[in-house]
Amino acid sequence: MTDQFAYKTQAWSGRFSEPVSDLVKRYTASVDFDRRLARCDIDGSLAHAEMLCAVGVLGEEDLTAIRGGLEAIREEIARGEFAWSIDLEDVHLNIESRLTQLVGDAGKRLHTARSRNDQVATDIRLWLREAIDGIVALLAALQRALVDVAEREAATIMPGFTHLQVAQPVTFGHHMMAYVEMFARDAERMADCRRRVNRLPLGAAALAGTTYPIDREHVARALGFEALCENSLDAVSDRDFAIEFCAAASIAMMHVSRLSEELVLWMSPRVGFVALADRFCTGSSIMPQKKNPDVPELARGKTGRVYGHLVGLLTLMKAQPLAYNKDNQEDKEPLFDTVDTLTDTLRIFADLIAALEVNAGRMRAAASEGFSTATDLADYLVRKGLPFRDAHEAVARAVRAAAERGVDLADLSTAELQAFAPVIGDDAAEALRLEGSIAARDHVGGTAPVQVRAAIARARERLAAAP
Ligand code: ARG
Numbered sequence: 001m002t003d004q005f006a007y008k009t010q011a012w013s014g015r016f017s018e019p020v021s022d023l024v025k026r027y028t029a030s031v032d033f034d035r036r037l038a039r040c041d042i043d044g045s046l047a048h049a050e051m052l053c054a055v056g057v058l059g060e061e062d063l064t065a066i067r068g069g070l071e072a073i074r075e076e077i078a079r080g081e082f083a084w085s086i087d088l089e090d091v092h093l094n095i096e097s098r099l100t101q102l103v104g105d106a107g108k109r110l111h112t113a114r115s116r117n118d119q120v121a122t123d124i125r126l127w128l129r130e131a132i133d134g135i136v137a138l139l140a141a142l143q144r145a146l147v148d149v150a151e152r153e154a155a156t157i158m159p160g161f162t163h164l165q166v167a168q169p170v171t172f173g174h175h176m177m178a179y180v181e182m183f184a185r186d187a188e189r190m191a192d193c194r195r196r197v198n199r200l201p202l203g204a205a206a207l208a209g210t211t212y213p214i215d216r217e218h219v220a221r222a223l224g225f226e227a228l229c230e231n232s233l234d235a236v237s238d239r240d241f242a243i244e245f246c247a248a249a250s251i252a253m254m255h256v257s258r259l260s261e262e263l264v265l266w267m268s269p270r271v272g273f274v275a276l277a278d279r280f281c282t283g284s285s286i287m288p289q290k291k292n293p294d295v296p297e298l299a300r301g302k303t304g305r306v307y308g309h310l311v312g313l314l315t316l317m318k319a320q321p322l323a324y325n326k327d328n329q330e331d332k333e334p335l336f337d338t339v340d341t342l343t344d345t346l347r348i349f350a351d352l353i354a355a356l357e358v359n360a361g362r363m364r365a366a367a368s369e370g371f372s373t374a375t376d377l378a379d380y381l382v383r384k385g386l387p388f389r390d391a392h393e394a395v396a397r398a399v400r401a402a403a404e405r406g407v408d409l410a411d412l413s414t415a416e417l418q419a420f421a422p423v424i425g426d427d428a429a430e431a432l433r434l435e436g437s438i439a440a441r442d443h444v445g446g447t448a449p450v451q452v453r454a455a456i457a458r459a460r461e462r463l464a465a466a467p
Pocket of ligand 1: 030090116120326328329
């Protein structure tokens, strides 16, 4: 142990007759990962000390000393000069010990009316609140990148798929805007989750509250919490806010994984709809011709890792009796990794989408195959008075005949089409054209370029107000 620390033994060691073994020390310590909470821990301690002083539990001089000491520690940590010690178990005891070393007894008074149980719950909430704000901003950045591509490609025709079979033509802009909707909901979910993250546990102390005349509202205001956790047992024990965040993160990653899967497919030389910039791809060490979509593939893979953290946290809390249990120390690594994974993924995807190259020729050619306008011909027949089921049947027979001859519906003459439905006229050709097909889907949510542009305008307006 270095001289940097005031506490030569664990803060709770007075009760014990022998020290813990090195293995147990390593097993129970969290400082290697919870040091990420240091800034939040210091903010929480400052607010706590200020409140203690305001209610007369802590003297002005002690408060001044604590403030100076904590700011000095903040600097030491920022400069990478703080000597973390596993002997002091976690971030809280490391900082408190150093504070006492720097300012003496005032440091020892900081923990009045507080426990590490409410302290750690507060730290995680502060940390996660900031992480959520970063993620919401990144979701907006990704949406902006998608909207920019959608604008450029608002009239670019591609095949729309169901069952991965060519179904009906859509525009690539419409397809991109589908992801904008998904990521907009993800941002909403994050904002909603933030409201429940943003409640103050401090004041719960170990589990039952404290005998000191604390002012929890004061601390909540100082730390920007919207509300108090209103039951001390619940405040120190539940981690549902972290689970909820991981659920929202899992859904966002699920959306990223769908986009990834499509990018991988679209980039396959067989499909060739898009090209990713080289900086998102890697080559093969054996096959010189390869350009592999590593980034989307990894994002697809990392989605599983985030789901794993969600299930891990749910299982951590399952059947845990009230109130705090040491199990809860295991909440941090999954939470941190979820934030890191989602943050990196969103950052990279905003850049990747902005650099997406679109091959409109390949998309159009693919949309022309597979009878993608067959539904349009059926709708045309309905407009001519046929019941939809009869129209469907007539077109199905026409498709079968065209397929047998290896041609598209649009290649059949009006006379040939009339063999399947006598009401067909020359104007059927327009319904069968790709442009006619997409332009006809002209309602809110449809793929007509005018509607795609309207959706883009709505999204831009919404995003103008986003972080
Ligand atoms: N390092 C602990 C955690 O992460 C802090 C709370 C410890 N409290 C206790 N009574 N052991 O949860």
